[in-house]
Each structure stands twice: as C-alpha cells, then as structure tokens.
Amino acid sequence: MATFVMQALGCEVSAINTVQFSNHTGYKQFKGRKTPAEEVTELYEGLKQSHLNDFDVLLSGYCPSAGVVQQVGKIARETRFASTTKPGAFFWVLDPVMGDEGKIYVSEEVVPAYKSLLRDADLILPNQFEAELLSGVTITDFKSLAEAIRVLHRSHRVPHIIITSVRLPHDTEQGDEPELSIVGSTADSDFNPRLFRLKVPAFPVFFSGTGDMFAALIVARLREACLAADLLTTAHWQSPDDVAATELPLAKAAEKVLASMHLVLKKTMDSRQEELEKMTRAQEFNTGIGEEADKDNEREKHLRLTKAAEVRVVRNWKDLVYPPDIEAFKAHAVNVELDANLPIEPDELGVVNMGTGHEIGQGAVHQT
Amino acid sequence: MATFVMQALGCEVSAINTVQFSNHTGYKQFKGRKTPAEEVTELYEGLKQSHLNDFDVLLSGYCPSAGVVQQVGKIARETRFASTTKPGAFFWVLDPVMGDEGKIYVSEEVVPAYKSLLRDADLILPNQFEAELLSGVTITDFKSLAEAIRVLHRSHRVPHIIITSVRLPHDTEQGDEPELSIVGSTADSDFNPRLFRLKVPAFPVFFSGTGDMFAALIVARLREACLAADLLTTAHWQSPDDVAATELPLAKAAEKVLASMHLVLKKTMDSRQEELEKMTRAQEFNTGIGEEADKDNEREKHLRLTKAAEVRVVRNWKDLVYPPDIEAFKAHAVNVELDANLPIEPDELGVVNMGTGHEIGQGAVHQT
Numbered sequence: 001m002a003t004f005v006m007q008a009l010g011c012e013v014s015a016i017n018t019v020q021f022s023n024h025t026g027y028k029q030f031k032g033r034k035t036p037a038e039e040v041t042e043l044y045e046g047l048k049q050s051h052l053n054d055f056d057v058l059l060s061g062y063c064p065s066a067g068v069v070q071q072v073g074k075i076a077r078e079t080r081f082a083s084t085t086k087p088g089a090f091f092w093v094l095d096p097v098m099g100d101e102g103k104i105y106v107s108e109e110v111v112p113a114y115k116s117l118l119r120d121a122d123l124i125l126p127n128q129f130e131a132e133l134l135s136g137v138t139i140t141d142f143k144s145l146a147e148a149i150r151v152l153h154r155s156h157r158v159p160h161i162i163i164t165s166v167r168l169p170h171d172t173e174q175g176d177e178p179e180l181s182i183v184g185s186t187a188d189s190d191f192n193p194r195l196f197r198l199k200v201p202a203f204p205v206f207f208s209g210t211g212d213m214f215a216a217l218i219v220a221r222l223r224e225a226c227l228a229a230d231l232l233t234t235a236h237w238q239s240p241d242d243v244a245a246t247e248l249p250l251a252k253a254a255e256k257v258l259a260s261m262h263l264v265l266k267k268t269m270d271s272r273q274e275e276l277e278k279m280t281r282a283q284e285f286n287t288g289i290g291e292e293a294d295k296d297n298e299r300e301k302h303l304r305l306t307k308a309a310e311v312r313v314v315r316n317w318k319d320l321v322y323p324p325d326i327e328a329f330k331a332h333a334v335n336v337e338l339d340a341n342l343p344i345e346p347d348e349l350g351v352v353n354m355g356t357g358h359e360i361g362q363g364a365v366h367q368t
Numbered sequence: 369m370a371t372f373v374m375q376a377l378g379c380e381v382s383a384i385n386t387v388q389f390s391n392h393t394g395y396k397q398f399k400g401r402k403t404p405a406e407e408v409t410e411l412y413e414g415l416k417q418s419h420l421n422d423f424d425v426l427l428s429g430y431c432p433s434a435g436v437v438q439q440v441g442k443i444a445r446e447t448r449f450a451s452t453t454k455p456g457a458f459f460w461v462l463d464p465v466m467g468d469e470g471k472i473y474v475s476e477e478v479v480p481a482y483k484s485l486l487r488d489a490d491l492i493l494p495n496q497f498e499a500e501l502l503s504g505v506t507i508t509d510f511k512s513l514a515e516a517i518r519v520l521h522r523s524h525r526v527p528h529i530i531i532t533s534v535r536l537p538h539d540t541e542q543g544d545e546p547e548l549s550i551v552g553s554t555a556d557s558d559f560n561p562r563l564f565r566l567k568v569p570a571f572p573v574f575f576s577g578t579g580d581m582f583a584a585l586i587v588a589r590l591r592e593a594c595l596a597a598d599l600l601t602t603a604h605w606q607s608p609d610d611v612a613a614t615e616l617p618l619a620k621a622a623e624k625v626l627a628s629m630h631l632v633l634k635k636t637m638d639s640r641q642e643e644l645e646k647m648t649r650a651q652e653f654n655t656g657i658g659e660e661a662d663k664d665n666e667r668e669k670h671l672r673l674t675k676a677a678e679v680r681v682v683r684n685w686k687d688l689v690y691p692p693d694i695e696a697f698k699a700h701a702v703n704v705e706l707d708a709n710l711p712i713e714p715d716e717l718g719v720v721n722m723g724t725g726h727e728i729g730q731g732a733v734h735q736t
Contacts, residue, residue: 007372007682020385020407022414031414032407039388039401046390046399050671303418314375 001209001313002061002216008317009220014052016043018063026208027306037067044075055079055090059219061212062097066109073117080120087235091223094121095215098130100165115156122236123160123222123250124152125215131163141168145183146195146336153187159236160186160222160250161193164214165200182258183334186239186248194245195334198258203265205272207311210261217257217320225249244333251331260323267319268312275308369577369681370429370584376685377588382420384411386431394576395674405435412443423447423458427587429580430465434477441485448488455603459591462489463583466498468533483524490604491528491590491618492520493583499531509536513551514563514704521555527604528554528590528618529561532582533568550626551702554607554616562613563702566626571633573640575679578629585625585688593617612701619699628691635687636680643676 003015018040021032047053058076063069076092083089096114099105111133118124118134132139134156137148145166152158162184180202185193226237226249239248313320371383386408389400415421426444431437444460451457464482467473479501486492486502500507502524505516513534520526530552548570553561594605594617607616681688 004372004375007375008685010683012682017385017388020388020403020411022411023418023420027418029414029417031410031417033410035388042399042401043388043390046397049397049399050391050395050675052391052675307418307420314380315378317376 001212001311002059004313004317005213005216005320006059006219008320009217011057011220014047014055016040018061018068024208026206027303034064035068037065037071040068040071041074044071053079053082057219057223058090058092059095059215060092061095061215063106063110066107066113069110069113069117073113073120076117076120086233088231088233088237091122091237092120093123093125093215093219093222094118095125095211096130096134097211098126098133100127100129102129104133118152118156118158121158123162123218124158125162125164125211125218127165127211128163128167131161139166139168142334143336143338146193146334146338149183149185149193149195150191150338153185153193154191157191158187159238160184162218162250162254164211166197182254184248184250184254184331185245186250188241194243194248195336196245196248196251196254196331197334198251198254198329198331200258201262201328203269205269205309207265207268207309208306209311209313210265213261213264213311213313214257217260218253221253221256222249225252246331246333255329255331256323258329259326260320262326262329263319263324264311264313264316267316268309271312272308276305279304279308369580369679370427372681372685373581373584373688374427374587376688377585379425379588382415382423384408386429386436392576394574395671402432403436405433405439408436408439409442412439421447421450425587425591426458426460427463427583428460429463429583431474431478434475434481437478437481437485441481441488444485444488454601456599456601456605459490459605460488461491461493461583461587461590462486463493463579464498464502465579466494466501468495468497470497472501486520486524486526489526491530491586492526493530493532493579493586495533495579496531496535499529507534507536510702511704511706514561514702514706517551517553517561517563518559518706521553521561522559525559526555527606528552530586530618530622532579534565550622552616552618552622552699553613554611554618556609560706562611562616563704564613564616564619564622564699565702566619566622566697566699568626569630569696571637573637573677575633575636575677576674577679577681578633581629581632581679581681582625585628586621589621589624590617593620614699614701623697623699624691626697627694628688630694630697631687631692632679632681632684635684636677639680640676644673647672647676 003013006013016035018035019032020035021030023030044053053075058079060072060076063072076094079090080092094114094117097106098110098114104111115134124134126134128139128145131137131145131148131152135148135151137144137151139145139148145163145168149161149163152161162182164182166181166183167179180200181197182200183195183197185195188194222237223232226232229239229249231237231239231249237249245251371381374381385403387400387402389398391398412421426447428440428444431440444462447458448460462482462485465474466478466482472479483502492502494502496507496513499505499513499516499520503516503519505512505519507513507516513531513536517529517531520529530550532550534549534551535547548568549565550568551563551565553563556562590605591600594600597607597617599605599607599617605617613619
C-alpha cells in the first residue's frame, strides 16, 4: 500500500519490507515471515555501501519487534547526521504502529523504543490510543487532546503531529454521534501547538491499509505543500510563527489526503457492494447444518467479506494523483485554552513525565 | 520494477518477492537474501487458504534456485487446474531468467527445471541465449531463430513466444551493424510459427530491470489486446489461423510495449546525462594517486554511473499508461522457409531432442 501510493505520486521508493506475509492480518489467518532486525540492518548497509541512502524522506510504519524499531531509528539518525549542514534535506515521517482502541498489538518493549526515537522524528502519525501511549496523557476531550499534542511538541520535540483517528464522546454541542476526525499541529517556535482539525466521514466497514495509505499520501502532499511554501531548506520544514493553523502546509496536505482517501474508499464501498451481491446470487456460503458447519460458514464468510473490502487503490490511482477539491475536507482551527503552567517542561534528556492526563478537565473548544 | 509497472497499468498484484536485496546486482555489490523455495510455498499456501489465489495471470521472473522454479511451476499448474472448465481464465507468462550472451548466471539445475515447465506456460520471454538453451537450437540467423521458435511451439507446446533480444550478425543485406530486435510468434493450430519482428533502438548504456519492465508491460498489453480480440475465453488466448503475424494481439501488444519503453529509456538517458554533468562539475571522484586509489576510484565511478542509469520509471509512468503511437515500433512479418520435414516431432512426453540446431543453415528472410 505505502510503496504503491508513494510511487503513484512520483516518489522513488527504496522499500525495506518489515514483513513478507501472504495477506494482511485482517483475514485472521496468514502465512509468511517477519523480517528480523539484523536483516533490516543488512539491507541498509547494502544501500549505504553503494551510496543509495541519500533519502529525502523516511517513512516508517509497522515494525515487528523493538529491534526493528531501534534499527529504523538508527537509519533515521544516520541519514539526519549526513544532512547536518543542509537543514530540511532529510525528513522522517514516523507512524508509531502499536495498537488501537485501548489495545496494544505489538510486544511491550516497542512502546519505549518508539518513545526514545520521537526526538528524531519530524512528523508522527499516531492514532488516539498511540498518542496517549507516547504522551502519557489520557485523551478524553479536546483539551486533553491538545495537551497530549503539546507534550509531544515540547517534551519530545516533535515538530509536526497528526492524530489520525480522533473519536471523542462529546465533541459537538448538539449531542450527535461521536465523529471521526483527524487533529494535526505544527509547533510554533515556543513549541506550542497550532491545532487544526478535519472531519472524516466514517465508513461502516473496516478497511485494512488505510493507515499506510494516509501516511504515504501525507509524505507526498506535505513535501509538495512545503515546496510551495519554500520550506524545504528550513529545518523540519517548520512554518514561521505567523502562519495560522489552517494555513499550515500540514493542514493543506491533510486536506488533499483526505479528499483522495474518501473517494477511493467510497469506490471501494461500491465495489464491495457489487461483490456481496454476486456472492448472494451465487449462494456462495456453506448451507450445511450443525455447529461445525456454522463455524466453517462463519470463517468462509469472513474471508470473503474481507477480500471484498480490499481497498481498490490500484485501479483508482487517479484519485490519488488528482484529489477532488471538496469543501467538506477543509481544515478548521481548534482553539483550546491550555493551562499557562505547563504540566510537563521541555526535557532535554527525553525522559517523559507520565500520567498527568487524568487530571486535566474538559476544555473550551472553539471550532472556527 | 515488475510490480510497479503492472500496477501502473491497473493490475492488482500479489507479489511474492523471490529476493529481498538492497539494490540490483548491476552495482556488483549488494546485500540481502534470496527467498528459499519453502517460503514461496508457504506464502502461496497462505494465499490459498484465504481464497486469494484466483489469479488471472501469473508472471514469473528471476528465481534464485531450481527449487523456486519448481515451486512456481506448482503454483502455475494448480491455478491452471482450478480453471480447467474455463478456458483462458488463467495465463502464465514465464520469463525463464537463466543467462545472457552465452553465459548462464543461475545454477545449472535451473535449466532442466524450466524446460520441464514450458508445457504449462502460455507465453515465454527468453532472450536469444535462453531460447537456445530451451530449444536446443543454436541461433545463427533468422532460419535457425525460426526453427528454435518452431521447436518451442511444437515440442514444448508453448503457444506464444517472444525472444526479447535478438542480435544476428547478418540480418540486413546492407552490411549494417547488427541490429537489436525482438521476434515473436503465436503458434497456429498446427504448431507452426507466425513470426513477427520489431526493431529495438539500442542504447549505449546498460539499464537494469528492462527485462522485468518488458515482461510486466506485455502482461497488461497482451491482456488488453486479447480482450479487444475477444480471446480471453479462448484457451491460451490463441488467435484463429487466419490472423496474420502482424495482426496478432501479441504483436499489437509488443508495439505498445516497445513504444513505452523507448520513451522511458530515452528520458532515463537524458536524466543520466544531467547526473553525469553534475558529477563532473562537482569533481566527485577521488583524485588520489597509486593503484589502490585507482581501484577505489573505478569502484566509486561504477557505483555512481550505475545509479545514474537507474530506469526513471516512477516519474515517467504516464509513458507506460499512454504509449506514443510511433511508426518505428510497428511489427513486421518475418517469412522464413522452414524445412517441411520437421527435425523434431511433437512429443507428448515432453522429452526434447537436443542439438539439431547446428545443422540448420541460413534461411531466406523476407521482411514485409
């Protein structure tokens, strides 16, 4: 997913596969192999010895072990070091894949491994749960969300953050269903957040790979937006303080990304529906009786439904390259009054004060 | 290369990587790992258990061992068997990567392994040397070339063949330099060749991956041409006997493929030239003295030249999708008078009579 999407947008990709699986894990069964950390190292050494490691951007996604996380960090640091005299020449987009909706699905050592690397990242893409894990702030409302982002900016020195799936119980005053949104920020020179938010229409189906799709699209679109803003030779592509949240290249990039994704996922929904109708007509499922037959039937049904929901990204690459201009996917500023007394001070040692989140009450949210 | 090119042309690809290397071997140094045959088997079993093995087309390329070749053959045969009642529903494009210009660069057991699989392939893409290895016919002129193709059609029952790089010493009567061309054929119902030829403008630089690029493009373009000719439900997508060589879908596909490739390689040449000029300006190479410095210098130079010649396929995907209509890339019929007494009879056991090639003299070539 990530490789194809970046290529579709014109990026030359040196992919190091951290797994070679037969299929994504949403099928609940798969075969194949996780790449050991030593192999990641070896491949990187191979690139280096032939001077093929002059990357402009590193996108890191799922790492199957803390060892692989550390190795990826080593690659990022070395590449950054090689570009010391050229600010902005290297940019690391780190998607800290650890878990979702309160559950960690990697080994526990992966969490501190990611934490220790945050300082080297330019943009991180945690979901709400991962943002909690990394910041130590429990996110219950917009104020605590903003606080988590401030902690990541100040204590972990991450210049750009997008929290890729925010679902808060009381984020509208009308008492509507919890909406899905993404919330992003580029720190100002005081490490304070400039928060923006985009609503994401949720689909009633799980699509595998959308995290990687988002990350890959943001790589290409952020670089494009920063090129337009003449920021590619500025350290961390960080906008001047007078740039408002909704005018940030990160916000502009996110608008295009969501517009593309929405179209591809909508088309995927349609194709899925056609597949389901075909299946129903063909009466594809086992009609045997008894518990075993039911179990087999359920399993078969799950496999077919999962396949039907595979994101139709290849056939719809034009929607990636030419995103529609959709008013619904405009970034809005999020104005939260944060406490002047920061609960967590910038910490040069990278040690994070955990567990302050619970004490933060609900804040004022103004969406403009 | 192959995965991206097929995706760019709208194919959904389930890629099984037969190697994970840091870079292509043209750099003369690389790190990484060849996939063991058992892992290919395992990944295929994984696809199968979730019903993800309903392939329309299989493209097989470089296999690092005879074991992997055999495993690929097993995948092809099983997929073919599953589509027994649906002629044309499965098509195998086999690129028998073994060597070039008289040299074998795989282990020797790979050659018989490929031979035993030819009967299951729909289209094979050998270069001139590989065609000799598979047919047992030494290719010295157009008559022996045609004979090699007839042997592959008749004895090995391969319906479609393209010999991807033909360089014959006396292929023009003007005494010009040997030209590079591709020669293809779709057998008629008597297993006789229908030969066509396309000239390929040669570049004075080695580009790595062009074999895979050709194979991937031909997959998409042949299917497209066979769809247009309403052949996708005909066994092996084989055209009726009244279709002339130059009107074959294989010939039509090859025209588009070469037009796309030529444009991408021409742009690659230009980009390469720019890189070389940058290097010269920056005086990038070691200017130390002595034999060691020379050696280092040579090695560094080779690495940089190789990198500069990387095929610019990602940034030029539009040339893949929209091939220019270029008169120079039109297929021409090749009329060779072959002996009526076939030196090799169709052999249902798949045993091939080897070594007849040397006795075949130069034939008459008429290019129309």
